[in-house]
Amino acid sequence: MESPTSPASRLDFYGFVDRMRRPAATDLFHSIKSFLVSLSLDEPNAEEDGSRVQTFFAEMETAIKDHPLWADATNQEIDHALEGLEKYIMTKLFDRTFASSAEDVKADMEISEKIGLLQHFVRPHHLDIPKILHNEAAWLLAVKELQKINSFKSPLEKLICIMSCCQVINNLLLNVSMSNDRTPSGADDFLPILIYITIKANPPQLHSNLKFVQLFRRETKLISEVEYYLTNLISAKMFIINVNGHSLSMEESVFQKHMESARLGSHIFVDSSSSPQGLSTSTSTSGLHKESDTEGMLLVIFKTESLTPAEVKQLHELYRQVVTRYKLKTNELWGTNACPCHCNPGIRNKVPGLPGCTTANTLCWKMSTHDLFMIRLGILLSAEQNSKMMLPQLTTT
Amino acid sequence: MGCSSSLPANNAGAVGNINNENSATDSKNLRVKLVLLGDSGVGKSCIVLRFVRGQFDPTSKVTVGASFLSQTLALEDSTTVKFEIWDTAGQERYAALAPLYYRGAGAAIVVYDITSPELFNKAQYWVKELQKHGSPDMIMALVGNKADLHDNRCVSSQDAKEYADRNSMFFIETSAKTADNINQLFEEIAKRLPRPAPS
Structure with a gap:
C-alpha cells in the first residue's frame, strides 16, 4: 500500500493544486472557495458539516468528470483529482471539524485515560489471544502504525494508518498459520489482537479520529474491505468503552480492584514504552520518582475534594511547570510560534497559558498520560476556582 | 479444526489497495455484504476459505486476509455476485459488538456444529439477534457444519430444518473438510438475493 507521505501521493496532491x-479551472476553484465560505458562515457541527461535505464531494465528482481539463482523463486520474480535493478541503476544514466539540474532547480523554488504566493489567489471555500468536515484534509494529494516526490531517491518510496496522496483524496471522500448519481462525483471532494493539498503542484522540474518518472520508470509498477494517477499530473502541469484569473473564470485583490500583499505581507514568511517539516527560529515574509522588498526592487531594489554599498553590505550581515544559519543548521542536497541542484545538482553547496555533505543521504532539492529567487538572482548577484565583498566565513570561 | 490449512499463495495477507473499490452494482453484477456469525470453533472461517479456495483462480485478484474475504460467483443466468464476506469474532465476550458488523448486510450465515447441541442453541441466539436488529430483507442461512462427523451428530437435520423453516431461513449442512455443499450454500444465497430492477 502506498504510504501517505510517498512521493507519488504528494504528486497527486500537488498535481491537483x-x-x-x-485559468481553465477557475469555475472549479470558485466552487471550492464558495463552498468553504458558505460552510464558515454556520456554527461548526461535525455531523452537519459531514453531510454538506459529502454532498459537495459528490457534486464535484460530477463537475470534474464533465470538465474539459479532465476530458481525456482515465478513471484513475479522476480519482486522483478527487483524492486531492478531499485532502485540500479537509486540511482547510481540519480545525473546524476535528475534535472540535467539547463532547469529542471529553470522549477522547475518557478513552485515553481508560486505556491508560487497562494497560496495567490487561494481558493477551484476557482477550482470548492464543499463545501461538504472541509476537511482541509484530505487535509493536502494529502499535506504531496506529500511533501515526495524528500525523495526518486528511481522512484517507488517517485511514491508511488504520489499514497498515490491520495489515501487520493479518501478516502475522498468515505467517503463523502457514508455518505451523494451523487453520486461520479469521475474526476469532483478528479482533482480539486488534483490541490488544489498541490498548497498547493508546492511539491519540481515538474517538475523534474514528468520527472524522467516518464523516469525512468520501462515502463512495468507505466500502468493502476498508469499511470492514474501520468497523473493527470502531468495535475495538466500543469494547474498551464498555469493558468490565465479564468481558475480561474475571470477577467484577477483581476487575474493579485492578482499575483502582491502576489509578493509584505509583508507576502510572513510568510506562512510557507503550507510547514511543509521546515525548517522554522525564528522562532520569529520579524525575519519574518525583512525578509518581506528585500523582499520589494529587489523587489524595482530588479524593477529598477539599483544597486548602496551600494545596491549591502547590497544584498551580505543578500546572505551571507542565505548561512551561510544553512551551520549552515546543520551542525546541518547531520554533517559538508552534502550537503544543496542534492536534487538539479543543484542549488548546481551554487551557490558559498554552500558546495559540500560528503555524500549520502536520506533526503530532502526543501527550503523555501525566501531561493530559495535568492539563485536565488545569481545566478543572480554572473551572472551579475561576472567581477565587487566576491561573498563572505564562504567555508573557 | 475441520479444514485443511493450505492457503492460496497469491496476495497472501495483503490488505487490498485502498483506492481500488469501484465496483458498482448493476442488474448483472451484484455486490453483497455477507456477515458470518457463530461461536468460535464451529468452522466459520473454514467454510469461507473453502469457498474462496474452491473457486480459486490464480489469475484472479482475490484478496486473502484473515477475516475479510471477497469472492465473485458466476451464476447460470450470466449474472455475477461478488460476495464481501465479513467474519465476526465468535467468542462470547465479543458478542455485543456483532451489530456493528451486520448493519447493512444483505446476507447472513449463522453457523453451528452438528456435534454440539450447545452451539445449535447459540446459533438460535444469533438468529433472534438478526431478526431483532438486522435489516428485514436480509437473506439468512442456517448452516450445520462438520457434517462429515455424522457419527457424533447431536443435532438432527430434521430439527434444524424445521427451525430454519419457522424462521424463514435457508438451511443446509456442510463440511468444510470435504467441501460438501459449500458451493451450494453460496449459490443458493446468490439466487435468493433481490435483483435490482434493470434500468
Whole structure:
C-alpha cells in the first residue's frame, strides 16, 4: 500500500493544486472557495458539516468528470483529482471539524485515560489471544502504525494508518498459520489482537479520529474491505468503552480492584514504552520518582475534594511547570510560534497559558498520560476556582 | 479444526489497495455484504476459505486476509455476485459488538456444529439477534457444519430444518473438510438475493 507521505501521493496532491490554479479551472476553484465560505458562515457541527461535505464531494465528482481539463482523463486520474480535493478541503476544514466539540474532547480523554488504566493489567489471555500468536515484534509494529494516526490531517491518510496496522496483524496471522500448519481462525483471532494493539498503542484522540474518518472520508470509498477494517477499530473502541469484569473473564470485583490500583499505581507514568511517539516527560529515574509522588498526592487531594489554599498553590505550581515544559519543548521542536497541542484545538482553547496555533505543521504532539492529567487538572482548577484565583498566565513570561 | 490449512499463495495477507473499490452494482453484477456469525470453533472461517479456495483462480485478484474475504460467483443466468464476506469474532465476550458488523448486510450465515447441541442453541441466539436488529430483507442461512462427523451428530437435520423453516431461513449442512455443499450454500444465497430492477 502506498504510504501517505510517498512521493507519488504528494504528486497527486500537488498535481491537483496545480491544475486548480490553471485559468481553465477557475469555475472549479470558485466552487471550492464558495463552498468553504458558505460552510464558515454556520456554527461548526461535525455531523452537519459531514453531510454538506459529502454532498459537495459528490457534486464535484460530477463537475470534474464533465470538465474539459479532465476530458481525456482515465478513471484513475479522476480519482486522483478527487483524492486531492478531499485532502485540500479537509486540511482547510481540519480545525473546524476535528475534535472540535467539547463532547469529542471529553470522549477522547475518557478513552485515553481508560486505556491508560487497562494497560496495567490487561494481558493477551484476557482477550482470548492464543499463545501461538504472541509476537511482541509484530505487535509493536502494529502499535506504531496506529500511533501515526495524528500525523495526518486528511481522512484517507488517517485511514491508511488504520489499514497498515490491520495489515501487520493479518501478516502475522498468515505467517503463523502457514508455518505451523494451523487453520486461520479469521475474526476469532483478528479482533482480539486488534483490541490488544489498541490498548497498547493508546492511539491519540481515538474517538475523534474514528468520527472524522467516518464523516469525512468520501462515502463512495468507505466500502468493502476498508469499511470492514474501520468497523473493527470502531468495535475495538466500543469494547474498551464498555469493558468490565465479564468481558475480561474475571470477577467484577477483581476487575474493579485492578482499575483502582491502576489509578493509584505509583508507576502510572513510568510506562512510557507503550507510547514511543509521546515525548517522554522525564528522562532520569529520579524525575519519574518525583512525578509518581506528585500523582499520589494529587489523587489524595482530588479524593477529598477539599483544597486548602496551600494545596491549591502547590497544584498551580505543578500546572505551571507542565505548561512551561510544553512551551520549552515546543520551542525546541518547531520554533517559538508552534502550537503544543496542534492536534487538539479543543484542549488548546481551554487551557490558559498554552500558546495559540500560528503555524500549520502536520506533526503530532502526543501527550503523555501525566501531561493530559495535568492539563485536565488545569481545566478543572480554572473551572472551579475561576472567581477565587487566576491561573498563572505564562504567555508573557 | 475441520479444514485443511493450505492457503492460496497469491496476495497472501495483503490488505487490498485502498483506492481500488469501484465496483458498482448493476442488474448483472451484484455486490453483497455477507456477515458470518457463530461461536468460535464451529468452522466459520473454514467454510469461507473453502469457498474462496474452491473457486480459486490464480489469475484472479482475490484478496486473502484473515477475516475479510471477497469472492465473485458466476451464476447460470450470466449474472455475477461478488460476495464481501465479513467474519465476526465468535467468542462470547465479543458478542455485543456483532451489530456493528451486520448493519447493512444483505446476507447472513449463522453457523453451528452438528456435534454440539450447545452451539445449535447459540446459533438460535444469533438468529433472534438478526431478526431483532438486522435489516428485514436480509437473506439468512442456517448452516450445520462438520457434517462429515455424522457419527457424533447431536443435532438432527430434521430439527434444524424445521427451525430454519419457522424462521424463514435457508438451511443446509456442510463440511468444510470435504467441501460438501459449500458451493451450494453460496449459490443458493446468490439466487435468493433481490435483483435490482434493470434500468
